[in-house]
Amino acid sequence: MARFRSMIHQDSSSDQYIDLEQADFSEESQQLEKVLRPSRECVQAALSHIRPNTLTKLVDTYFKHSEHTSRLCLHLYRGVHRARLLYTPLHNLLDDLPLGFDLDSYSLSDSQCNWALNVFLQFDNLDNPFLSSDSHNFDDMRRCLSQLRQQLDHRLKKSHSRVHLLRRTIPKCPAFFPSNMSKKERAHLAQLNAAAKGACVLHHHLNTIDCLVAQLYxxxxxxxxxxxxxxxxxxxxHAIxxxxxxxxRxxxxxxxxxxxxEEDLFFxxxxxxxxxxxxxxxxxxxxIHHPQTLLAR
Incomplete structure (x- = not known):
């Protein structure tokens, strides 16, 4: 967690309030390269040795969704930083007022009124750091993840059935089945399980993040x-x-x-x-164990 904080904060610590929508895409990509593990290059290198088929396409889709979600998290983390910059002058003003400040026991001075109006004007002129949830396409992302989870679950059921059938059949007719067949099916099952769990985690985080972004907006x-x-x-x-x-309050x-x-983005x-x-x-x-085999269709 500390590693994420340090790497992301280094690239988000500017004291300038920038337009997030006009931020350099290459800069965001460089940030993503620092925090995304394993990297896109590592994933592509591993998948390049496997002939494309239904299973590998599902796995590749999961990796792409996870990368896209990480990019969104970076985008929103920069929004958190910008929100703090937006509120800093306002909070400095509030900190300067007496702790028990209320309308009945305290009256703003002329200088405090002018200060407040200047801070108000500055705040009003800056954009909301968090766009509405619709602009982040949370619904589209969740829909794609739901489709992926359904496809993975379908493949998991088929893989479980194959493994179960192999276990029942091999003791009876071992000569008809290569010794590595059941191992390959178990490998497929492990990959499907890993991708399905990952997709479930992504879906959960998107729900939480979407809710928090909407509340902050x-x-x-x-x-x-x-x-x-x-x-x-x-x-x-009186109005001020x-x-x-x-x-x-x-x-x-x-x-x-x-x-x-911020915490959920790090998680x-x-x-x-x-x-x-x-x-x-x-x-x-x-x-490693089956260098000459291909993932089954």
Whole structure:
């Protein structure tokens, strides 16, 4: 986990608030190369030694989905960083106010009013770091993963049946079955299991991340609405104080959601790499023990 934090943070630690949609794609690809394990090159090298067939296509599809999900996680992690930059001036202003600040016992000074209006204007001029969930195509990604899981489950049932049939038949008629046939079927089963578990993990993380992104997007839009209310009343001290009270009241919950998204993104990175490594290990084991065989159609 610490490795992910250090590698990603190095490339996301700029103090400039940039437009994420216009960020250099090659820079994002370089970031992905640092955190995605095994790399795309390692996966392609392993699959290049196997003739394309139904099973290898499913495995290749899983690797592509996992890479795409990792890219999305990087995209959103940069959004977390930008959200913190967006809120830093606002939180600095809130930190400068008395801890027990409320409308009845405290009145903003002229300088604090001007400071608040400047911060409000800056906040309003910057885009929401989190696009709506529709723009991330979460539904499309989940739909593709669901289809992949169904296909993998179908192949798993067929593979289980073959292994079970071989176990029953080989003791009775060993001469009709090569000695490595059952081993190859078990290898196929292990690969299918690894891909199916990986797809299930991806689906779970996408659901969690989608929910958190939607909540953060809405929270920021709500804050923008409150801030525009304050800007519309310009020097209305009472209105500005009311906006600040609402922002302070919501601050803790917002920061918790931001931390929750950040943590789940790191867990998603780790789980993706763990599943990719396990699947590639199973492929390598099959190639080592059966270098002259091909995966069955």
């Amino acid at each position: 809405t929270a920021i839009e709500d804050d923008k609405f409150r801030i525009r209310f304050g800007l519309a009343r310009d020097q209305d001290r 104080q009311e906006v600040l009270k609402q922002l302070r 919501n601050r803790s919950n917002f920061e918790q959601k931001l931390m929750g998204l 998603c990175f780790a789980d993706i790499n763990r599943a990719r490594s396990l699947l590639l290990k199973e492929i390598h084991l099959h190639q």
